[in-house]
Amino acid sequence: MAEDVVFAPVRVLAEGIRARRLSPVALAETFLDRLERLGPRYNAVVTVTRARALEQARRAEAEIAAGRYRGPLHGIPYGAKDLLATSGGIPTTWGAAPFRDRVFDFDATVILKLEAAGAVLCAKLAMVELAGGMGYRQPNAAFTGPGVNPWNREAWSGGSSSGSGSAVAAGLVPFAVGSETWGSILSPAGNCGVSGLRPTYGRVSRHGAMALCWTLDKLGPLALTADDCGLVLEAIAGRDPADPTTMDRLYRYPGAGPAGRRFRFGVLRGVTDGCEDAVRENFARSLEVLKGLGTVDEVTLPDLPYDDITRTILFAEAASAFEDLIESGGIAGLTAPEDRYTAYARDAILAKDYLKALRLRGVMAREVDRVLAPLDALVAPGRSTVAAMLGGEVRSAIRGTARDVMGNGAGLPAVAVPNGFGARGLPTSLQFMGRAWEENTVLAAAAAYQSATDWHARRPAEV
Amino acid sequence: MTEAEAVRAEVETLLALVRERYGSRLDAEQLAGVRTSIEGIVQASRALRAVRLGNADEPAQPFGAYRADP
Numbered sequence: 001m002a003e004d005v006v007f008a009p010v011r012v013l014a015e016g017i018r019a020r021r022l023s024p025v026a027l028a029e030t031f032l033d034r035l036e037r038l039g040p041r042y043n044a045v046v047t048v049t050r051a052r053a054l055e056q057a058r059r060a061e062a063e064i065a066a067g068r069y070r071g072p073l074h075g076i077p078y079g080a081k082d083l084l085a086t087s088g089g090i091p092t093t094w095g096a097a098p099f100r101d102r103v104f105d106f107d108a109t110v111i112l113k114l115e116a117a118g119a120v121l122c123a124k125l126a127m128v129e130l131a132g133g134m135g136y137r138q139p140n141a142a143f144t145g146p147g148v149n150p151w152n153r154e155a156w157s158g159g160s161s162s163g164s165g166s167a168v169a170a171g172l173v174p175f176a177v178g179s180e181t182w183g184s185i186l187s188p189a190g191n192c193g194v195s196g197l198r199p200t201y202g203r204v205s206r207h208g209a210m211a212l213c214w215t216l217d218k219l220g221p222l223a224l225t226a227d228d229c230g231l232v233l234e235a236i237a238g239r240d241p242a243d244p245t246t247m248d249r250l251y252r253y254p255g256a257g258p259a260g261r262r263f264r265f266g267v268l269r270g271v272t273d274g275c276e277d278a279v280r281e282n283f284a285r286s287l288e289v290l291k292g293l294g295t296v297d298e299v300t301l302p303d304l305p306y307d308d309i310t311r312t313i314l315f316a317e318a319a320s321a322f323e324d325l326i327e328s329g330g331i332a333g334l335t336a337p338e339d340r341y342t343a344y345a346r347d348a349i350l351a352k353d354y355l356k357a358l359r360l361r362g363v364m365a366r367e368v369d370r371v372l373a374p375l376d377a378l379v380a381p382g383r384s385t386v387a388a389m390l391g392g393e394v395r396s397a398i399r400g401t402a403r404d405v406m407g408n409g410a411g412l413p414a415v416a417v418p419n420g421f422g423a424r425g426l427p428t429s430l431q432f433m434g435r436a437w438e439e440n441t442v443l444a445a446a447a448a449y450q451s452a453t454d455w456h457a458r459r460p461a462e463v
Numbered sequence: 464m465t466e467a468e469a470v471r472a473e474v475e476t477l478l479a480l481v482r483e484r485y486g487s488r489l490d491a492e493q494l495a496g497v498r499t500s501i502e503g504i505v506q507a508s509r510a511l512r513a514v515r516l517g518n519a520d521e522p523a524q525p526f527g528a529y530r531a532d533p
Contacts, residue, residue: 345500
């Protein structure tokens with residue numbers, strides 16, 4: 001099969017499959033081969049699910065040949081972050097050595113939904129151990145080793161959906177599913193120069209996904225384009241009785257939207273403070289592009305302790321979610337030295353402070369919505385720096401400005417897309433964040449930006 | 464007591480709790496790391512407490528009464 005399919009967007013692959021120019025079995029074989037051959041180069045893969053993939057691909061091929069085409073993910077290979085439960089003897093490791101042999105006897109709802117859409121599970125993808133919830137401060141924080149960036153193999157791909165980012169960037173899968181509690185979709189998307197969508201909290205069922213922080217965890221896609229993220233979201237969104245936080249809101253992705261649509265963008269005052277020069281310069285250039293797509297106005301947020309609110313909730317809930325592992329001393333088996341003891345400190349969070357954070361979260365959500373109400377999207381640099389080097393420190397793993405944390409704290413949708421390059425040939429990114437349930441608005445804005453630029457079409461040199 | 468002294472006293476009190484629970488597992492370097500983390504927790508706690516809320520400002524948390532079907 002021609003190598004040009006390797007970096008074709010899902011939408012293009014889907015057209016080929018529907019027209020029967022592309023064989024789902026041949027497509028699966030192509031990506032399985034790349035996962036097995038190139039996956040180790042990037043520490044991107046935990047398990048290649050060859051048997052399950054070929055079974056699903058053969059089924060897809062037979063159904064399509066019989067005229068039963070399910071939709072744009074039918075026959076499309078993908079990878080899942082290894083915190084999504086999978087049955088059939090496929091391990092689900094959560095990226096953590098203490099769980100490297102653990103097997104579930106059921107599939108996460110997202111896995112089931114993608115199977116129903118006809119997608120082909122080709123791999124469980126590497127991740128930072130326990131999705132970074134124990135406080136890691138370095139790339140080497142998984143039993144599979146540090147996630148390696150396809151743009152520069154001395155740099156990090158994460159985190160914490162490190163394999164989901166690098167696998168898409170390296171053409172190992174057309175799309176992947178990641179999770180975000182505090183930046184774990186947008187960060188690897190930005191580091192690896194791909195598109196990543198964090199859905200609204202409650203849009204996608206978390207059933208069968210590792211719980212890091214019940215009220216912050218979200219699942220979403222990483223793909224080559226914002227448009228592809230919309231196609232995947234439609235397949236995985238929806239109410240699930242097994243996850244009571246999912247909302248009964250029908251989600252349909254209508255496509256990128258009409259050309260010429262005008263958008264109202266907002267930019268937080270001082271949003272590039274503390275950013276690297278290249279990040280600041282690329283963001284300024286992005287704003288010039290966005291001014292061609294609509295209006296760009298400066299906005300301000302009220303002074304609230306956004307970081308303290310969100311971090312207190314994360315630390316308290318993670319300490320409870322992993323109570324057994326922490327209190328048994330099992331965290332001593334984790335890879336990053338700081339992950340082996342930092343969580344003990346969280347016993348110092350008082351219940352009253354956790355509740356105060358939850359109360360302030362409501363204030364934060366209302367205030368952010370008030371600022372967002374007249375806008376289609378708040379835009380910002382996706383990250384303040386390019387990816388850290390493998391031997392370096394991840395200084396901001398669980399630290400951030402209002403720009404970084406309010407979206408997660410308030411459960412709002414955001415999409416990150418590549419917008420240039422910075423130091424050491426590493427990508428930078430642009431983030432669009434919208435009001436709750438406005439995924440289609442932020443996707444349309446991001447797709448319009450991608451129609452006006454070609455950063456998403458750039459490929460690493462050695463893949 | 465100055466602000467810094469108050470913070471330090473709070474950190475030491477909470478560190479004593481953690482040391483009581485887990486001290487046997489922690490070497491000196493790890494204990495220092497725990498102290499740093501607790502300093503962050505105390506600072507966050509003080510930032511949260513500095514914002515005043517009204518009695519009706521509830522936690523942003525869903526809870527529903529449960530009844531098994533049917």
